[in-house]
Amino acid sequence: MSDAPPTSTVPEPANPGQYVVIARRYRPQSFDELIGQDHVRRAMAGAIESNRIGHAYLFTGARGVGKTSSARILAKSLNCIHGPTATPCNECEICRDISAGADVDVLEIDGASNRGVDEIRQLRQNVAVRPSRARFKIYIIDEVHMLTREAFNALLKTLEEPPEHVKFIFCTTEPEKVPITIHSRCQRFDFAGIPTAAIVDRLASICESEGINAERSALEIIARRAAGSMRDGQSLLEQVLSCCGTELTAEHLHRLLGTASGKRFEQLVACLVDRDAADSLAQLDGAVAEGADVGQLLEQLLGYFRDVMAAGVGCSAASFLHATSGDELRVKAAAQQLGLETVLAIMQIVDQTLARMRQSTHGRTLAEVAIVRICNLENLEDLATLAAAVRSGAVSAAPPGGQRLPPPRPTAAPLTSPSYEQKKNVVESSGNGQAATPSDEPSPAPAEPVELTAENVSAIWQQALDGITDMVADQAALADSVSLAAPRRVVVRFAWKYNSCKLSCERPDKAAILQRRLADVVGAPVQLEFAVDEPTNELAASARAAPSRPRTAERANHPFVRRAMELFGASSIRVDEPPS
Numbered sequence: 001m002s003d004a005p006p007t008s009t010v011p012e013p014a015n016p017g018q019y020v021v022i023a024r025r026y027r028p029q030s031f032d033e034l035i036g037q038d039h040v041r042r043a044m045a046g047a048i049e050s051n052r053i054g055h056a057y058l059f060t061g062a063r064g065v066g067k068t069s070s071a072r073i074l075a076k077s078l079n080c081i082h083g084p085t086a087t088p089c090n091e092c093e094i095c096r097d098i099s100a101g102a103d104v105d106v107l108e109i110d111g112a113s114n115r116g117v118d119e120i121r122q123l124r125q126n127v128a129v130r131p132s133r134a135r136f137k138i139y140i141i142d143e144v145h146m147l148t149r150e151a152f153n154a155l156l157k158t159l160e161e162p163p164e165h166v167k168f169i170f171c172t173t174e175p176e177k178v179p180i181t182i183h184s185r186c187q188r189f190d191f192a193g194i195p196t197a198a199i200v201d202r203l204a205s206i207c208e209s210e211g212i213n214a215e216r217s218a219l220e221i222i223a224r225r226a227a228g229s230m231r232d233g234q235s236l237l238e239q240v241l242s243c244c245g246t247e248l249t250a251e252h253l254h255r256l257l258g259t260a261s262g263k264r265f266e267q268l269v270a271c272l273v274d275r276d277a278a279d280s281l282a283q284l285d286g287a288v289a290e291g292a293d294v295g296q297l298l299e300q301l302l303g304y305f306r307d308v309m310a311a312g313v314g315c316s317a318a319s320f321l322h323a324t325s326g327d328e329l330r331v332k333a334a335a336q337q338l339g340l341e342t343v344l345a346i347m348q349i350v351d352q353t354l355a356r357m358r359q360s361t362h363g364r365t366l367a368e369v370a371i372v373r374i375c376n377l378e379n380l381e382d383l384a385t386l387a388a389a390v391r392s393g394a395v396s397a398a399p400p401g402g403q404r405l406p407p408p409r410p411t412a413a414p415l416t417s418p419s420y421e422q423k424k425n426v427v428e429s430s431g432n433g434q435a436a437t438p439s440d441e442p443s444p445a446p447a448e449p450v451e452l453t454a455e456n457v458s459a460i461w462q463q464a465l466d467g468i469t470d471m472v473a474d475q476a477a478l479a480d481s482v483s484l485a486a487p488r489r490v491v492v493r494f495a496w497k498y499n500s501c502k503l504s505c506e507r508p509d510k511a512a513i514l515q516r517r518l519a520d521v522v523g524a525p526v527q528l529e530f531a532v533d534e535p536t537n538e539l540a541a542s543a544r545a546a547p548s549r550p551r552t553a554e555r556a557n558h559p560f561v562r563r564a565m566e567l568f569g570a571s572s573i574r575v576d577e578p579p580s
Ligand SMILES: [Zn+2]
Pocket: 079, 080, 081, 082, 088, 089, 090, 091, 092, 093, 094, 095, 096
């Protein structure tokens, strides 16, 4: 593999005194120097050595991963006076001219700035002309997906019957935008993102060549920001070096990038994981005082929690993209402490805050709100577990013919008694909005479980609701009927117009309250499920009675909507009708 620092870098010829940027000076000049693209390197070398050279290649991959460099190396391989060879000499005139991008037979076209059909027409005319000195006339078209449809059509005519002496190398970051007709005539090579460690190694060798004393942790920060792009990594290194001379430290870099220093960031994360809002805000304040930019800081958090998420789903530290090598244990501990659901919620909050910040001048306040919200997140893992428990009780529709509920009674005669004392009075309200009298009679604990029967199930349900102070009891009281589907399986059925109540009751946290309370009354675990009648004429009737409000409320009560509102701190302003 080519992770080892290349030994034979040939700097591109430059005018004396003219500065050539690092990314160009350290461009790979042979397949051996191509970093992180082993499969491409092997396949290409194999094809050249066994003389199976296609007439058109499509190089795909993100920017800065070596596509154009590879195109030039391939061109040298094909045209080197010692070739075709997988190891072009890099010394002959042809090799040197191709490296400099100045060879007469290798034409580089930038698809982004030559979108017109005229350029391709000209190309088609020139294609017929034999190469002036080398074996092949080679067209390298960068960002080929940018060509217009007419240009593609013109190109296609050449690709269908290419002259023997012509080779095409197309590069693109967006292969899906290249027409299938072109695609199918090319040998395709997909360039991978370059691993962070390989970028760090390369940057380290560049620093060494440039006489720069660089901390490895500083190069790690650069490489992580480059996100798989060698060119981005080299460009960033260049920018940084222009401000910090020959010494490059992580602290330097944090100041330049507006990010929080390692220690500060570590402390902030620790406070967030502990859900300590006051300390978290203090850490944010400290970071800002040290020169951090709140936007950059949130980007840092997003990256960090991305790794926590990866750890949470069981990925190894090798898959971490943002955490430094010293952070691994902390990342794993955070994943354990927070739980996956909470980590996802944190990422949503941070991501959404970043989006809002782009349109706001109150960046710091938004960041602080995000931090407080993170610290106030419920433990979503518990909710998810509850939801799973509720779901395991089967969510199928209840059988028809459940017993009708009696009208809400002021006090349901206790059949059994609550196993815990219910101090708070509960005000029941019926479907007609009649207020009911509070029930306040805690009774002694039952000796043994009450047997649920078709006859007593309604009364027991009523009694369970009487003992609940949560608002969900009001919604549950609007149920139309309650029935037994099995000895310990209670089905609560709502009329369609109260579907929103059913949905509320089904929320994992609410369902858990109802189920726990019912189990207390019965003295044994009870499965609880909710059903709703199919919409009938009743729907039309309720729609006539109240045209828009109930629908708005209904949708605002949908579990997904509620969860979204919680996560994003939103409120419902308007409900649009779905397109019919
Ligand atoms: Zn050569």
